[in-house]
Amino acid sequence: MKKIIYVPGKNPKPPADLHREQLLRCLVHGVKKINPEVADEIAASDCFSLVAWNRHFYEAERDVSQITPWIDRLLSLDSYPESDREAVRTVRYRLARTFYQLGDMLPWLIPAIPDERIRSSIQDTELYFNNKGNIACRVRDVQKQPLREAAARDDKVLLIGHSMGSIIAYDSLWELNHLEDMQSCVDCLLTIGSPLGVNYVQKRLVGLRNKQGPDYPGNIRTWVNISARGDLVALDRSLANDFRKMVEQNHIESITDHHTGIYNHYRDDKGLNAHKSYGYLVNPVVARTVADWWAST
Numbered sequence: 128m129k130k131i132i133y134v135p136g137k138n139p140k141p142p143a144d145l146h147r148e149q150l151l152r153c154l155v156h157g158v159k160k161i162n163p164e165v166a167d168e169i170a171a172s173d174c175f176s177l178v179a180w181n182r183h184f185y186e187a188e189r190d191v192s193q194i195t196p197w198i199d200r201l202l203s204l205d206s207y208p209e210s211d212r213e214a215v216r217t218v219r220y221r222l223a224r225t226f227y228q229l230g231d232m233l234p235w236l237i238p239a240i241p242d243e244r245i246r247s248s249i250q251d252t253e254l255y256f257n258n259k260g261n262i263a264c265r266v267r268d269v270q271k272q273p274l275r276e277a278a279a280r281d282d283k284v285l286l287i288g289h290s291m292g293s294i295i296a297y298d299s300l301w302e303l304n305h306l307e308d309m310q311s312c313v314d315c316l317l318t319i320g321s322p323l324g325v326n327y328v329q330k331r332l333v334g335l336r337n338k339q340g341p342d343y344p345g346n347i348r349t350w351v352n353i354s355a356r357g358d359l360v361a362l363d364r365s366l367a368n369d370f371r372k373m374v375e376q377n378h379i380e381s382i383t384d385h386h387t388g389i390y391n392h393y394r395d396d397k398g399l400n401a402h403k404s405y406g407y408l409v410n411p412v413v414a415r416t417v418a419d420w421w422a423s424t
Contacts, residue, residue, distance in 0.1 A: 129424055130282040131169070131417070132273050134178045136290025136320065136360075136404060137252075141191035143179035149191065149198055151175045153405045156202050157414030158421075165418045176273055180266045180295060184255075197395040198405050207392045214399045215357025215390075252291060252322070256331040263298075270299040278312050283424040285417065286313045289404045290360055293321035298333040300344040305334070312346035315420050319353050319407040320391075323370075324363025343370070345378040351416050352384050355391035357401035385412050 133150055140146045154175070159166035169175065182188065255263045277284045288296035296316065303309040322328050329335055334342050350373075354364035363369070364386035373379045393399070393406030400406070407413055 128280060128282045129172075129174050129285070129421060130273075130277050131175045131285045131287065132178060132277070133175065134270060134286070134288040134292030134296045135181060136292050136402075137184075138181070139185040139187045139189045140179070140181045141189050141194070143177055143182070145191040146179070147175070147177040149195065150177065150404065150408060153198065153202070153408035154414075154417065157409040157411065158418050161411060161414045162418040162422065165421045169417075169421065178270050178273065178292070178295075180269045180292075183265050183269060184262060194395070194405075197393065201393055201405060201409060204392070207390070211392050211394075211399055212356075212390060215401055252294070252328065255291065255294070266295055267299045267302060270295050271303055274299065274303060274312055275307075275309070278309055283314045284312065285315045285317060285420050287317045287319065288321065289318075289407065290320045290322065290402065293318040293323055294328060294332070297323060297344065300346055301332070301334040304344045304346040309346055314348050314424065315416075316347045316350045317353070317413070317416055317420075318350070318366070319404070319413060320355065320358050320361050320402050321352060321366070322360050322362065323352075324361070324366050329369065343373045343376070343378045347379050349380050350382040352382070353389060353407070353410070353413055353416065354384070354386040355389045355401050355407065355410070356386070357399070358391060360402050361386075385416075 131154075133147075135146070135150075141149070151170070155166050155170045158169060255266070258264060274284070274286070286296055286300075288294075296318075300312060300316075303312055323332075334344065350366070350370075352364075352366040354361035358364075365384045367374075367382040367384050370382055374382060389410065389412055391401040391403060391406035391410065393401075393403035395403075
């Protein structure tokens with residue numbers, strides 16, 4: 128059986144059933160443009176599940192009515208405006224990226240980062256890594272359960288991790304592999320808008336900070352990473368070089384990056400958000416990755 132497990136990024140989300148509905152809606156919309164038959168199969172099956180970790184991390188939930196009009200707008204577009212591409216080429220964006228790169232090398236500069244969303248992302252990531260109140264362990268337990276169930280059924284799993292969800296996915300896979308001896312777990316790991324290339328994150332990943340144990344998970348067959356231009360959370364858009372030892376040490380068959388010409392066209396009342404999950408899920412490169420995986424399994 129094929130299973131697509133989605134791990135969302137940070138911030139409060141709508142109730143899990145409503146959040147899942149909107150994510151699946153975007154994914155099917157994107158895949159339909161690449162392979163309508165696969166899109167219909169995904170929509171008709173019960174293959175798509177959501178790891179609703181956010182409700183354990185935040186006290187609030189978001190009203191889904193705040194996002195559905197913007198998703199409706201995104202899905203209604205036949206073509207995307209050139210202004211979206213221009214928005215991530217501005218001097219302001221390049222300065223923000225430079226500032227964030229400096230903050231990654233010099234953490235004491237982080238409070239001065241001008242982009243509030245980036246500061247918030249770092250703060251939430253720090254809360255996770257500090258494991259305050261055992262929160263990181265609880266979140267990883269939520270992530271591990273559907274992976275254990277899928278492994279018990281010998282399902283073919285596509286695990287999609289967006290943003291901080293890619294960190295949770297990576298850490299959970301390491302623990303399943305090295306603490307529970309789960310040797311085969313994920314057929315394909317797809318990371319979108321991932322901060323796993325950032326120095327601050329890499330120094331704090333479970334396997335890499337535990338020098339007494341193996342450094343990398345060995346229960347992923349292939350890994351595809353997709354990063355949009357203008358996505359400041361995915362500061363380092365290439366992961367194959369950072370995790371090349373996984374391939375060299377035969378922990379994984381391949382790691383592939385896609386970042387050239389990738390754009391995220393999600394807009395809301397605050398303007399373009401090149402990091403938003405819904406925009407990634409309708410992207411043709413993401414959609415083709417999902418469609419090709421589905422058709423090949």
